[in-house]
Amino acid sequence: MPTHRLAVRNYLGGSALTPDDLTMVALMREDDDAVPHPMPTLTVRELPGTVAALKTLGVRSVKIFAGSRIRDARASQNASPTGLMARAIKAAKTAWPDIAVITETCVCSHNDSGECWLADERGVMDLKETTEVMATQAVMQAEAGADIVGPAAMLPGSVRAVREALDAAGHTDVAIMPHLIFESSLYEGYRSTMAAAPRSGARAFQISPRRPGQAVHAAQAMVDEGADMILTEPALHTVDTLVHLKDKIPVPVMPFSVSGEYLRLTDCRDDGRRDVGGLMEAYTVLKRAGADRVITYGALEIARALRAS
Numbered sequence: 001m002p003t004h005r006l007a008v009r010n011y012l013g014g015s016a017l018t019p020d021d022l023t024m025v026a027l028m029r030e031d032d033d034a035v036p037h038p039m040p041t042l043t044v045r046e047l048p049g050t051v052a053a054l055k056t057l058g059v060r061s062v063k064i065f066a067g068s069r070i071r072d073a074r075a076s077q078n079a080s081p082t083g084l085m086a087r088a089i090k091a092a093k094t095a096w097p098d099i100a101v102i103t104e105t106c107v108c109s110h111n112d113s114g115e116c117w118l119a120d121e122r123g124v125m126d127l128k129e130t131t132e133v134m135a136t137q138a139v140m141q142a143e144a145g146a147d148i149v150g151p152a153a154m155l156p157g158s159v160r161a162v163r164e165a166l167d168a169a170g171h172t173d174v175a176i177m178p179h180l181i182f183e184s185s186l187y188e189g190y191r192s193t194m195a196a197a198p199r200s201g202a203r204a205f206q207i208s209p210r211r212p213g214q215a216v217h218a219a220q221a222m223v224d225e226g227a228d229m230i231l232t233e234p235a236l237h238t239v240d241t242l243v244h245l246k247d248k249i250p251v252p253v254m255p256f257s258v259s260g261e262y263l264r265l266t267d268c269r270d271d272g273r274r275d276v277g278g279l280m281e282a283y284t285v286l287k288r289a290g291a292d293r294v295i296t297y298g299a300l301e302i303a304r305a306l307r308a309s
Contacts, residue, residue, distance in 0.1 A: 017284050019058035019306055021291075023102065023254070024299035026050065027193055028066035028088045037193040039259050040297060044087045048095035050300065057303035061100035063150070063295050064088050067109025067194055074118060075110035075133060079140040089144040102177060102295075103141045105134055105162065106152040108196040115198045116153035125204060131158045135165035142171040150231065152179040154205035154218065163226035175228040177254065180219050180241075181206045186234045186260025193259070215241045216248055223249050231295065234258045236282055239289050252292035257283070262297040276301045
């Protein structure tokens with residue numbers, strides 16, 4: 001093969017990664033939380049500035065994670081209209097009404113066990129109560145201004161419960177993007193930052209990496225229950241599943257590049273920022289494999305790097 005000039009290689013290079021391919025992850029903390037965290041966090045006061053920067057750089061969506069300061073066995077604060085999640089959604093929408101706000105809908109950051117489910121009097125998962133609580137939480141998020149809610153517990157029937165609750169509350173135009181999660185050690189940065197490590201040591205319905213067929217089956221079930229799109233995680237550990245899902249289900253698939261991927265594929269520079277070149281290479285692979293968007297902690301840094309290139 002001939003060796004072409006750089007201009008020719010760029011001309012023939014195909015579709016490149018762009019800021020519009022990215023969704024920014026925002027892990028929220030309260031203003032008085034000064035504890036150092038493994039992952040970058042934002043306060044409600046800081047969020048509008050980040051949203052303004054995303055707008056300038058061409059990133060049009062943000063996925064918000066937020067827990068409760070007060071946690072108990074019933075996750076009683078999970079749907080508070082004045083809680084951190086509701087305030088963060090409103091702040092993002094006030095800063096830029098057209099930004100797509102996506103949420104995490106789960107009880108793991110609201111109960112005192114860190115589990116994605118609520119227990120009955122015997123200490124066993126109460127599936128009915130958990131799905132009801134998630135549905136109530138999703139309605140709160142929609143009423144605060146969320147465009148897409150994200151059931152993250154992978155509990156059977158939870159997507160259907162959320163869809164029915166949203167429709168009953170008049171939010172028929174709010175979309176649902178449930179999480180399709182593989183077991184992995186790459187979630188520890190997130191769990192530590194959000195104090196959401198499960199007391200049992202494991203999530204009940206996460207998929208074994210050795211059983212990709214189970215992931216396809218689970219995704220199909222989510223679509224049957226009303227999912228408008230599917231989030232897969234960890235992003236780089238589920239590339240094969242992404243390819244299969246693009247052939248199997250009729251909705252967009254959005255890989256989520258989780259905390260461990262962010263920490264391992266970036267390097268701290270002298271100015272305190274992270275070199276995201278490794279992430280950009282990885283996300284080009286995801287786009288090539290058919291990702292409709294990539295959800296990432298590095299969206300802002302990547303968009304800045306793309307503008308500078």
